[in-house]
């Protein structure tokens with residue numbers, strides 16, 4: 194007996210290194226057919242056309258979304274088609290190509306040791322400063338690339354500092370030497386408090402080693418080049434990207450220049466090629482064949498049926514930073530309360546995305562997924578060819594992923610009977626959790642590019658299906674504004690905060706810190 198309404202293999206689709214199976218969803222074939230004919234699907238096709246034409250898809254900021262253009266050189270190489278993307282009278286594709294050439298040349302200079310410190314020796318270290326979209330992508334890429342045994346060995350020791358919590362910076366600096374460290378300041382806006390505060394600290398750290406070190410060490414990735422220059426970065430080492438590239442969609446461009454420096458241009462360009470393959474797949478496939486569309490269709494169906502959680506578990510420890518990266522992409526894009534017409538939504542526009550690598554999660558939170566009343570879909574990623582020869586370990590790993598997929602969907606066959614019997618109802622696993630299976634041929638920069646790009650399109654598709662804007666993040670602004678005011682109230686002896694509870698909390702903090710009676 195088949196546990197769901199779909200025949201095995203009905204929703205299996207492949208593109209390049211990526212394969213998905215959605216047979217264990219809660220809908221039947223009829224849903225897929227009616228979805229194809231639905232108005233929502235037509236709006237999605239119109240959205241994708243507008244996205245790739247450079248139309249305004251981010252209405253609250255009156256901008257196109259041109260992150261896909263950062264992969265355009267890989268697309269041109271693959272298809273031989275070159276195009277134009279005119280935004281505000283400037284061809285964005287020309288900018289992308291120029292900056293990419295400039296980055297590649299600089300990266301070669303650094304990696305070959307021709308770009309030297311003021312003491313005439315090659316740089317050995319790199320500190321990446323940035324937060325949110327200017328941190329999570331490069332951090333994920335570095336973590337995966339470092340575990341891939343790429344043809345080119347890492348050329349520099351890399352450290353990251355995102356948080357204004359100084360513990361992170363302290364640990365990063367302990368592993369660095371100011372005389373041999375390049376500092377990448379990645380900030381789309383070049384005005385993020387945490388990043389600029391950390392950069393100011395680093396200026397002091399570099400200057401303490403000698404006044405000559407700062408100038409050559411600084412590199413910036415931003416869409417506000419003049420601000421970076423004003424801040425003290427040599428214009429030769431300011432790498433620009435367009436304002437219409439959202440921060441959480443920006444890892445394909447200059448924000449990842451540190452990853453190019455550490456792991457080489459070749460690996461990075463493979464990542465772009467894998468992503469460009471998915472762009473092409475989205476441009477050319479009809480809904481019933483398009484992987485991101487089918488996933489978004491399932492996500493929407495689940496939301497409409499009260500499933501507002503999505504647990505993502507890659508059965509590969511090299512992907513342990515995937516969930517934190519995707520949390521920003523997914524929840525900053527889709528965590529919205531109104532649609533593009535300002536209409537208040539009557540349900541969440543995205544499930545909460547969370548998870549950890551398998552099998553570890555099985556021994557931690559899978560219990561809740563199997564038996565609690567919290568409805569969650571489950572997405573399991575399996576890498577078919579591992580990067581080791583321990584066949585048995587890999588088979589055990591695969592068995593666990595497949596077992597969980599079956600258990601979440603089928604449950605325990607006599608679950609209903611068990612529930613009617615108080616003596617044994619603790620055993621009941623009702624099943625019927627929607628399961629998405631994702632297979633990657635192997636983990637490479639190319640397949641990673643395809644996987645991440647697939648998620649970008651899935652995110653945008655789920656937004657388009659609900660007529661919401663996935664490219665703004667107005668909710669983030671509120672706390673930033675309040676924090677700016679409170680910086681005046683936190684130091685002892687300063688004006689109290691306006692809000693009485695906040696004022697009380699500050700009083701308590703100062704008392705516990707021993708700076709107030």
Ligand SMILES: O=P(O)(O)OC[C@H]1O[C@H](O)[C@H](O)[C@@H](O)[C@@H]1O
Pocket residue numbers: 324325326327379380381382383384385388440441525666669
């Ligand atoms: O790159 P930046 O301009 O420094 O912005 C860094 C981050 O800041 C904000 O909090 C936004 O919510 C994020 O989307 C962004 O990635």
